[in-house]
Amino acid sequence: MLGFGNKTKKLEKKYQQLLEEAFQLSTSNRAKSDEKTAEAEKIRIQLDALKQTD
Numbered sequence: 001m002l003g004f005g006n007k008t009k010k011l012e013k014k015y016q017q018l019l020e021e022a023f024q025l026s027t028s029n030r031a032k033s034d035e036k037t038a039e040a041e042k043i044r045i046q047l048d049a050l051k052q053t054d
Helices: 002-025 030-053
Strands: none
Touching: 002 030
16 A cells, blocks of 8 residues: 555646646747647556556
């Protein structure tokens, strides 16, 4: 259980960081913003999978 909690928190932090980067890039480089959003989406899917196993 402890391993899942730590991994979940790390993934949530990374997810938020990627969304913030995507937002900042959205005004200057739309392609990179889309890439960051796609990365964040992959992490969200991983988070959902981890939460379902709890």
